[in-house]
Amino acid sequence: MNMRKKILATLAATLLAIGVSLAVTATPASAHEGGIHIGLVQFNSPGSDSGSNTSLNAEWINIHNARSTPYQIKGWYIKDNAGYKFLFPTYTIGAGKNVKVHTGKGSNGGGHVYWGRSWYVWNNTGDKARLYTPSGNFDDSCSWDDDDGSQKSCH
Structure with a gap:
């Protein structure tokens, strides 16, 4: 047993001896059911990355409203690893519906x-x-x- 495992085992035994229990729970995949979550990402638009608005808009992220009522998403935001940030304008996602956030320009x-x-x-x-x-x-x-191709299903 390595040193880290020995320390953790000793700590756990000590806590149990003094009556402290540790509860470890996993977050189920359904944790966002009934809420707002990322459903699908098209991270690699089809064809070459030409930078055209058509190509940019073929790159998108799908946000899903799993609630049973419409939901106003104004002020919510999305960020990537580089820190690029999209701030949602006034927009209501219908119950059980999606909104696609396209990278390029449009109405x-x-x-x-x-x-x-x-x-x-x-x-x-x-x-x-x-x-x-x-x-x-x-x-x-x-x-x-x-390895994920061009699209990732998230839930």
Whole structure:
């Protein structure tokens, strides 16, 4: 047994001896059921990365409302590993519906909002999308690497 394991075993035995119990629980995959979460990320737009608005808009992240009522997502935000940040405008996601956040430019509405960037956000070889509430509380994340193809299903 290595030194770290010995220390942890001794600590656990000591805590149990004095009547302290440690509860370890895993967060189930369904933790976001009934809430707002990342559903799918298209991190590698089809074809070559030409930088055209069409190509940029083929890179997107899908945010899902698993609630039974519509939800106003204004002020929520998404960040990647490099710190690029998308702040949601006034937008209501219908109950059980999705909104796609496209990287490029376009008109918001009908299940689509646009970041307005002129270059890609999500790295094809690996990145992590993080979703935060307006108060800055972490809500959800989705990560991928170059073995995941061009799209990652997160829940």
